[in-house]
Amino acid sequence: MSFKIAIIGAGSVGFTKKLFTDILCVPEFSDIEFALTDLSEHNLGMIKAILDRIVEANKLPTKVTATTDRRKALEGARYVISCVRVGGLEAYADDIRIPLKYGIDQCVGDTICAGGILYGQRNIPVILDFCKDILEVAEPGAKFLNYANPMAMNTWAAIEYGKVDTVGLCHGVQHGAEQIAEVLGAKSHSELDYVCSGINHQTWFIGLRLNGRKIGKDELVAAFEEHPVYSQQEKLRIDVLKRFGVYSTESNGHLSEYLPWYRKRPDEITRWIDMSDWIHGETGGYLRYSTETRNWFETEFPQFLEAASKPLDPAKRSNEHASHILEALETNRVYRGHFNVKNTGIITNLPQDAIIESPGFVDRFGINMASGITLPEACAATCMASINVQRMSVHAAISGDIDLLKLAVLHDPLVGAVSTPEEVWQMVDEMVVAQARWLPQYADAMPAAKERLSTSKVKTRDWAGAARRKVRSIEELRAEKTALKQAG
Numbered sequence: 013m014s015f016k017i018a019i020i021g022a023g024s025v026g027f028t029k030k031l032f033t034d035i036l037c038v039p040e041f042s043d044i045e046f047a048l049t050d051l052s053e054h055n056l057g058m059i060k061a062i063l064d065r066i067v068e069a070n071k072l073p074t075k076v077t078a079t080t081d082r083r084k085a086l087e088g089a090r091y092v093i094s095c096v097r098v099g100g101l102e103a104y105a106d107d108i109r110i111p112l113k114y115g116i117d118q119c120v121g122d123t124i125c126a127g128g129i130l131y132g133q134r135n136i137p138v139i140l141d142f143c144k145d146i147l148e149v150a151e152p153g154a155k156f157l158n159y160a161n162p163m164a165m166n167t168w169a170a171i172e173y174g175k176v177d178t179v180g181l182c183h184g185v186q187h188g189a190e191q192i193a194e195v196l197g198a199k200s201h202s203e204l205d206y207v208c209s210g211i212n213h214q215t216w217f218i219g220l221r222l223n224g225r226k227i228g229k230d231e232l233v234a235a236f237e238e239h240p241v242y243s244q245q246e247k248l249r250i251d252v253l254k255r256f257g258v259y260s261t262e263s264n265g266h267l268s269e270y271l272p273w274y275r276k277r278p279d280e281i282t283r284w285i286d287m288s289d290w291i292h293g294e295t296g297g298y299l300r301y302s303t304e305t306r307n308w309f310e311t312e313f314p315q316f317l318e319a320a321s322k323p324l325d326p327a328k329r330s331n332e333h334a335s336h337i338l339e340a341l342e343t344n345r346v347y348r349g350h351f352n353v354k355n356t357g358i359i360t361n362l363p364q365d366a367i368i369e370s371p372g373f374v375d376r377f378g379i380n381m382a383s384g385i386t387l388p389e390a391c392a393a394t395c396m397a398s399i400n401v402q403r404m405s406v407h408a409a410i411s412g413d414i415d416l417l418k419l420a421v422l423h424d425p426l427v428g429a430v431s432t433p434e435e436v437w438q439m440v441d442e443m444v445v446a447q448a449r450w451l452p453q454y455a456d457a458m459p460a461a462k463e464r465l466s467t468s469k470v471k472t473r474d475w476a477g478a479a480r481r482k483v484r485s486i487e488e489l490r491a492e493k494t495a496l497k498q499a500g
Contacts, residue, residue, distance in 0.1 A: 013040045013342055018089035018150070020082060020142060021096035021160065022048035023055025025062070025309060029320075031093060032063050034335035036074065037326040040343055045075040049085035056080065058313060065320035082145060089150045093157045093334060094142060094166075098134040099450045101303055106446045107131055108296040113472040114439045115430045117275050117479075119265035119290075120298040122161040123213050124398050125426050129405045130443050132165035133417065134450040136409035139166050143174025155341075157181055157334055158352075163212040164367040164398075167352050168406045172365070179337070179379060180352025180367065182212055186331045188261035189217075195235040195242060196222050208261060209359055209370040209385045212352050214270055214398060215261040216391045229257045245292045248274050248284040256390045265293035270398060272429035281478035295477030303483050311486050340374035347374045351381070358383045361392045366399045397425050412453035414444065414461065438470040 017035070022028045028048070035041055046063065050056045060078040067074045079085050086092060097104070107127030108118055121127025139158075146154050156178040158166050167180035185208045193204040207219035220227040236250050236259075237243050243250070246264045252271075253259045260267050265285060268274045274284045285293025290301045309316065329335065333349045340347040348371065355368040358381050362368055372381040387395065404420035407413070418440045421427055427436060441461040444454050454461075484492075 014043050014045075015090040015342075016045040016047060016088050016151070017091045017093065017338075018047045018049065018085045020049055020085070020092065020094045022059055022078070023050035023052045024095040024097070025055060025059045025316075026305070027095055027159070028059050029062055029066075030330055030332060031095075031334055033066065033324060034329050034332055035338060036066070036070070036072065036324055037329040038335060038339045038343070041338070043073045045077070047085040047089060048076065048078040049080065049082045050078075051080060053080055058309075062317055062320045065317060066324070069321045070324050082142075083149055086145050087149045089146075089154055091155050091157060091338060092142070092146055092150060094139070094160050096135070096138065096160050098131075098138050099447060101299070101306065103134060103447050103450055104131070104299055104302070106443060108299050110439060110443050110446065111427075112295075112475050112477050113442075114435045115278075115473070115475070116427055116439075117278065117281060117295050117477045118269050118426075119275075119285075119293050119295065120269065121296075122298065123164075123266070123270070124162065124401050124405075125269045125424055126421055126439065126443070128162045128165075129401065129417070129421055129424065130447060132162045132402075132405050133409045133444075133453075134447065135160065135162070135166050136169045136406065137453055139169050140174050143170055143176040146174075146176050153177065155179070157337070159334075162402075162405075163352055164402050165406050165409070168354075168365075168367045168402065169409065171354050171367075172406070173410055180212065180369075181333045181337075182350075182352065182369065183332055184213060184261040184263075185215055185350040185369070187263075188215075188259065191242060191246075192217065192220065192227075192232070192259065193222075195232075195239045196227065197235075198222060207371055207382075207385070208350055209387060210261075210368065210391060211362070211366065211395045211398060212369045213262045213266055214391075214395050215350065215369045216256075216258045216387060217261070218258055218385075218387065218391070229253070232259060245286045245288060247286065248293070251284070256388065256394075258388060258391060263291045265291050265297055268293055269426050271394065272425040275426055275478075276429040278478040285479060287479060287481075290481075293479065295480040297481075300481055300483050304489060307483075307486060308489055337374050337379070341376060341378070344376040348372070349374070351379055353379065353381060356383075358385060359392075360384060360386045361389075362387070362395055363399060365403070366395075367402070397423075401425075409453065412455075412457065414440070414454055414457040417444070417454075434470050438465070438468050438472075441465050441468075 056078045063076045111126040156176045158180045163180045170178040205221040290297030336347040408417035422436045
């Protein structure tokens with residue numbers, strides 16, 4: 013087979029390498045073309061060097077090109093994969109820093125909450141530019157695979173306003189299933205069968221069977237509470253399981269910022285999180301991790317390049333959806349996964365216009381979703397709160413309506429649990445002004461926002477959050493990795 017895949021944001025070096033090696037684990041795909049594009053020539057150079065080394069080491073005919081000209085990369089592409097982070101770590105730092113001044117403590121801040129909503133405002137104009145290029149220069153009927161957060165908002169904009177065949181992809185379901193299989197003592201993940209449905213990062217395991225036997229709430233709660241690691245790392249997640257009766261796909265830290273109950277009081281936050289790793293609830297944990305990862309990769313690039321010389325091992329193909337979707341579409345080998353698409357009767361008690369995440373099957377006819385799923389009422393209620401925020405956020409990003417943006421932030425569950433309307437209004441003004449270069453749709457609103465900030469009397473505080481850690485140096489990271497190797 014011979015076709016072209018364009019990867020936008022290919023400078024996300026580690027993730028691009030994973031997608032690339034996964035796809036090349038499909039034997040029929042050895043002769044395809046990968047077109048990499050990114051704003052950073054430096055990052056493009058690094059990832060192209062790594063992928064070229066993989067192709068050379070495995071004696072493949074695969075073609076790899078790299079360009080900062082996005083339209084050139086998209087020309088004739090059958091599949092377009094997006095891994096972009098608009099604004100990079102600079103804008104992301106503001107997504108965490110500014111809300112902290114108003115008492116809003118986020119672990120990740122890239123899906124909803126104050127940070128995720130502003131992230132969506134930066135992403136959506138760019139997503140629409142991608143869609144325009146796809147329609148104009150890509151292969152007719154090209155499929156857009158969005159991996160970038162905020163997943164639901166980006167996918168919503170691409171489908172509703174970009175008019176491109178789009179599916180949103182995430183790995184939260186797979187990771188949650190791996191945990192459940194482990195606590196239940198499964199010998200392999202294949203022993204666990206599950207139905208998981210909801211919205212991205214708030215998807216719920218509403219049906220579980222282990223070797224054909226149904227698993228109920230009480231058995232699952234007991235299994236998690238008895239696990240020596242997860243009982244400590246997933247305290248909040250286990251509490252939600254006890255109260256809702258079903259397990260959430262999302263990590264302890266991420267789940268905590270989608271709900272109004274666990275992060276609203278600083279003295280309560282540490283009760284529910286675990287500091288053994290960023291993903292369990294650390295303040296600004298993903299920002300710290302992303303910063304350290306970037307610094308580590310820059311320093312250790314020669315080692316990453318050397319590792320690319322190893323032969324591809326299909327047994328190590330990851331459970332990221334992209335390669336499996338492409339394989340099913342091109343070879344008709346059926347793939348079952350969980351996909352982010354527009355709700356069209358798929359989940360009966362969520363709105364039709366929402367972007368949901370639910371089970372589907374892929375073959376040469378496309379992605380075919382299982383329909384008629386009804387969520388437990390508490391799960392649907394929690395999803396609805398986020399969907400309403402997502403809808404307003406998308407509409408604000410499209411229209412450049414700063415008042416609608418403020419209403420979206422006001423209705424966010426965690427923001428509403430922590431901040432007053434006056435604080436929200438000022439916080440949004442401050443975030444929009446700080447990120448003006450990435451928010452062209454709000455250009456007309458900037459002068460008034462700056463004027464309001466200059467005369468505002470809303471008090472803020474200099475607060476690092478309830479559980480903040482400093483970014484570790486390369487030397488500290490190297491020492492920790494050495495100690496782990498010696499211990500293991």
